[in-house]
């Protein structure tokens with residue numbers, strides 16, 4: 521189950537061929553004159569998409585009823601200590617300690633208050649605590665790589681963690697993922713539900729990674745890259761990165777939304 | 782009014798199982814409790830093979846059609862209904878929830894579970910609706926806007942314990958997925 525036969529068929533494919541496919545899809549986007557804000561679900565260079573992307577057009581629907589609301593999470597759900605991934609065991613984890621913070625806002629820039637943010641990530645060596653992770657890098661006994669928090673009244677989330685390492689995967693021969701933190705976020709309505717990944721500035725693996733490149737618009741994919749921010753460092757303790765998240769979901773214009781509610 | 786562009790989505794990947802699932806995630810009410818129903822189904826790929834690394838979330842009104850504003854989905858207390866649940870698919874591609882029937886949120890609207898679908902190999906989440914079978918389905922204006930053959934993909938079928946709703950990511954019987962104007 522961990523490595524389906526279909527994936528193995530691509531296991532010997534070279535990075536050069538993946539690069540060519542990425543370049544061709546990128547050039548086609550340049551010629552299309554359209555603006556894509558999200559990844560293409562149909563993105564062949566990421567092999568696992570082949571049988572898992574819808575082929576029919578999505579049905580355009582205005583959100584109604586329950587979709588215009590989000591689940592509520594509260595103090596009962598999240599212990600504030602869950603926002604610090606460096607204190608979950610007896611000792612501190614190895615790696616570059618850092619603060620990752622930012623605001624969750626809607627398309628109009630309004631804060632998403634009191635909502636759940638969940639993260640998970642590899643350790644400094646690029647290894648996940650997951651039974652399906654076969655990467656022979658060391659597990660860090662002091663790092664689970666899982667965190668949660670609630671946004672504050674300004675929409676701000678804040679985690680203390682360590683910088684994850686890049687890791688190999690089996691999309692093609694010698695495929696490596698750029699270092700990233702997985703984020704799961706809720707907005708003010710369920711249609712804003714988002715799972716994504718945050719990256720680090722200047723990663724040399726960006727150009728080679730079909731998951732990152734599946735967002736064909738260069739400016740759109742750069743929205744997943746955090747900024748180093750010296751103002752969020754903790755002196756003598758940790759570096760700091762800032763990354764804001766904009767949840768638009770299927771909201772009509774903010775004005776319409778106000779009138780509807 | 783200026784409008785900020787969205788943060789793009791990315792796949793949930795293969796390694797979410799130690800992070801997103803939690804104890805009681807798929808039990809909005811204890812199984813077998815009064816009024817409980819089971820909602821289960823398969824997530825299938827374009828070959829009809831099960832997807833063992835998908836994650837399904839449901840968000841629903843209470844049986845009277847009310848929007849639930851209670852916290853506690855992550856640490857269920859056994860009696861507060863929060864309307865939200867999460868279920869990873871098992872090795873056979875099956876997800877299962879224990880929940881209550883959603884009510885209709887407005888007159889003339891058929892009751893449904895709002896559903897979000899995540900998976901390895903799925904680069905951006907999919908949204909759909911799982912409608913309960915019943916007389917309201919025939920008159921619901923949203924369902925009426927779909928071709929008859931496509932409409933069927935959004936309606937659960939009943940079994941002895943509740944409802945069965947399969948999610949087909951690709952193919953002839955592909956589930957209808959929803960997208961708003963700004964997605």
Ligand SMILES: [Fe+2]
Pocket residue numbers: 642697700702794796
């Ligand atoms: Fe990852």
